[in-house]
Amino acid sequence: MDVSQRLSFFAALFRVDENPTVGMWMLYLTIAALSILVYKLGFAQKLPLLKSIIIYAFLLLGSTVLTFLAIFLPITEGLVVAALILIIYKLRLRQHKKAEANVK
Known part of the structure; x- marks a missing residue:
């Protein structure tokens, strides 16, 4: 059984099967960045620093846990889709608020 055929898109993109150390770090950084982006776009509130x-x-x-799951499951792809949906939502919300402010 060839493992490279079962990899998710981003795991294959970062060549986790050929160079596991660099590939896993790249996958981890991608997942961490997308997780932070999704949190900031959808859930973040003003909180104290600590x-x-x-x-x-x-x-x-x-x-870290999601990185190990993302080797064979589409975790990163799901985060990309969630980020795109939240970006579109924020843009539409901003346009709606701007249009509403112009009407008043």
Whole structure:
């Protein structure tokens, strides 16, 4: 059985099967960055500094677990889709608020 055929898109893109050390770090950084982006776009609130540090520490810790799952499962792809949906939502919300402010 060829493992390279079962890899997810990003795991294959980062060549986790050929160069596992660099590939896993690239996959981890991608997942961590996308997780932080999705958190900021969809869930972040104004918090004190210490609470924000704790939340980002847990995000990075969770990204470690997600990295191992993302080798064969589409975790990173799901985060990309979630980020795109939230970006579109934020843009539409901003346009709606701007249009509403112009009407008043």
